[in-house]
Amino acid sequence: xxxxxxxxxxxxxxxxxxxxxxxxxxxxxxxxxxxxxxxxxxxxxxxxxxxxxxxxxxxxxxxxxxxxxxxxxxxxxxxxxxxxxxxxxxxxxxxxxxxxxxxxxxxxxxxxxxxxxxxxxxxxxxxxxxxxxxxxxxxxxxxxxxxxxxxxxxxxxxxxxxxxxxxxxxxxxxxxxxxxxxxxxxxxxxxxxxxxxxxxxxxxxxxxxxxxxxxxxxxxxxxxxxxxxxxxxxxxxxxxxxxxxxxxxxxxxxxxxxxxxxxxxxxxxxxxxxxxxxxxxxxxxxxxxxxxxxxxxxxxxxxxxxxxxxxxxxxxxxxxxxxxxxxxxxxxxxxxxxxxxxxxxxxxxxxxxxxxxxxxxxxxxxxxxxxx
Numbered sequence: 001x002x003x004x005x006x007x008x009x010x011x012x013x014x015x016x017x018x019x020x021x022x023x024x025x026x027x028x029x030x031x032x033x034x035x036x037x038x039x040x041x042x043x044x045x046x047x048x049x050x051x052x053x054x055x056x057x058x059x060x061x062x063x064x065x066x067x068x069x070x071x072x073x074x075x076x077x078x079x080x081x082x083x084x085x086x087x088x089x090x091x092x093x094x095x096x097x098x099x100x101x102x103x104x105x106x107x108x109x110x111x112x113x114x115x116x117x118x119x120x121x122x123x124x125x126x127x128x129x130x131x132x133x134x135x136x137x138x139x140x141x142x143x144x145x146x147x148x149x150x151x152x153x154x155x156x157x158x159x160x161x162x163x164x165x166x167x168x169x170x171x172x173x174x175x176x177x178x179x180x181x182x183x184x185x186x187x188x189x190x191x192x193x194x195x196x197x198x199x200x201x202x203x204x205x206x207x208x209x210x211x212x213x214x215x216x217x218x219x220x221x222x223x224x225x226x227x228x229x230x231x232x233x234x235x236x237x238x239x240x241x242x243x244x245x246x247x248x249x250x251x252x253x254x255x256x257x258x259x260x261x262x263x264x265x266x267x268x269x270x271x272x273x274x275x276x277x278x279x280x281x282x283x284x285x286x287x288x289x290x291x292x293x294x295x296x297x298x299x300x301x302x303x304x305x306x307x308x309x310x311x312x313x314x315x316x317x318x319x320x321x322x323x324x325x326x327x328x329x330x331x332x333x334x335x336x337x338x339x340x341x342x343x344x345x346x347x348x349x350x351x352x353x354x355x356x357x358x359x360x361x362x363x364x365x366x367x368x369x370x371x372x
Contacts, residue, residue: 017041056093059085061179063095067102068179075107075115079126086125097298100132102177104299109137113147124153131155135300138165139172158300161307162322168329170277173285174299182295186285186370188349190336194272196249201265207254209237209363217364220312224283224305225368228290228297232368233258233343234312242360245273245333252337252354252365259343259352259367271337276310279334279353283309291349291370313355313364331358345371 017037025033059081066078082094103112116130124130131153134144144150144163152163175182213221213236221234235257243251249271253260263269287309288302297305311318311325314332335354344350344367352367 060095063099064102064177064179067099068106068177070107070111072111072115075103075111078103079115082126082129091125091128096126096129097132097301098177098295100129100136100300101174101298103133104136104140105174105177109142109147109150112137113149117147117149117151127153127155131158132298132300135161135303136298138163139169139299139303140174141165158304160322161300161304166322166326168277168280168326169284169303171281172299172303173281173289175289175296186282186289186291186349188282188285188338188351190270190272190338191274191278194274196271196273196335197269198250198253198271202250202253202269204265205254206256207251209239209255211235211256212238213364216318217312217315220308220318221364221366222309222368223312224287224302224309225366228287228294229368230291230371232366234367235365236315237363237365238361239363243356243363244360245356248333248335248354248356248363251363252335252352253339255365257365257367259365260339260341261343263339263341268340269337270339271335274334274336276329276332276334279336279355280306280310280329282336282351282353286349286368309366313353313366315357315362315364332356333358343367344369 022034022037063078063081066074066081078099082096082099085094103116112133116133120130134150134152135158137150138144142150152159152161173187213234217236218234219226221236222232225232235255237255252271253263253269260269283306284302287305288296288298290296296302307322307325308318310329311320314325314328316325316328333356335356337352337354338344338346338350339352340346344352350369350371352365355364357363
């Protein structure tokens with residue numbers, strides 16, 4: 001803990017000024033009095049802000065310490081502290097999604113079921129913690145049927161998510177946390193299998209297809225990367241004649257997209273066909289882990305953002321159900337690509353995703369770079 005807080009000389013109780021007295025001095029033109037009053041208040045404000053920072057840092061350390069110390073007593077004390085801090089200052093700064101992911105990593109599901117999900121008070125102030133923790137455990141393979149106390153909670157928009165882990169939610173990656181910090185990394189590299197790299201030099205022609213993405217489509221497609229990565233863009237092409245899956249690898253570099261602009265006939269362009277589960281995992285890691293210098297949204301919110309991007313890539317509206325997204329996503333043909341175009345700085349975890357509809361009449365593309 002930080003001993004610096006012990007050196008603070010401010011009173012624990014605020015000393016309020018007399019506004020009537022200040023008004024009288026102002027009306028009398030006594031500016032010197034007001035100058036002294038302002039100086040005094042500024043000094044006290046600075047000391048109070050400094051104390052708040054110190055205490056906030058120490059409380060954050062204590063919260064992380066309790067999440068990483070296995071056992072029921074640690075979790076119960078954490079819940080007590082979170083409740084007290086929320087009552088005192090609100091939930092801002094409590095890092096509830098982070099607390100959920102750390103609890104899921106370091107505590108057993110049995111302990112969490114008997115503590116976090118037991119005896120939930122009326123007007124629950126920690127609803128986000130419990131809801132996020134449910135989805136964190138779900139993605140880590142915990143079966144709620146084995147722990148009846150585990151339930152997702154009613155917290156929009158997380159209540160949109162399936163209350164069971166779906167088949168396409170394969171191998172989710174999480175940040176790894178300790179009391180002193182965290183480590184993470186998005187696995188955005190292309191696999192060795194499913195490679196469909198066109199031979200070089202590639203044709204230099206330009207496709208007549210034009211981008212027809214709507215604002216709503218664009219915003220939904222880039223959801224997984226919009227808050228967590230450097231930059232992301234989306235395109236949608238609607239050809240008059242169906243595109244065959246075999247045509248996509250050669251077609252992508254010819255499309256009017258920023259992510260392939262200036263690529264050239266011999267520039268690095270790698271592409272692989274991938275199952276929808278691999279695409280979901282990439283989207284989830286993008287949202288949950290985040291890019292360089294960004295902590296991401298963690299498991300529950302990352303799960304939601306991955307599903308939203310998947311829905312956008314499949315051409316479904318924001319209000320579509322998870323069941324609809326899953327059903328259509330399994331019918332789409334999915335591609336993962338990388339290039340050496342200027343869009344992809346290749347300094348971090350950059351990737352492109354292309355999604356071809358079952359009828360071949362819609363091709364959606366998401367490109368994300370970890371460098372802004």
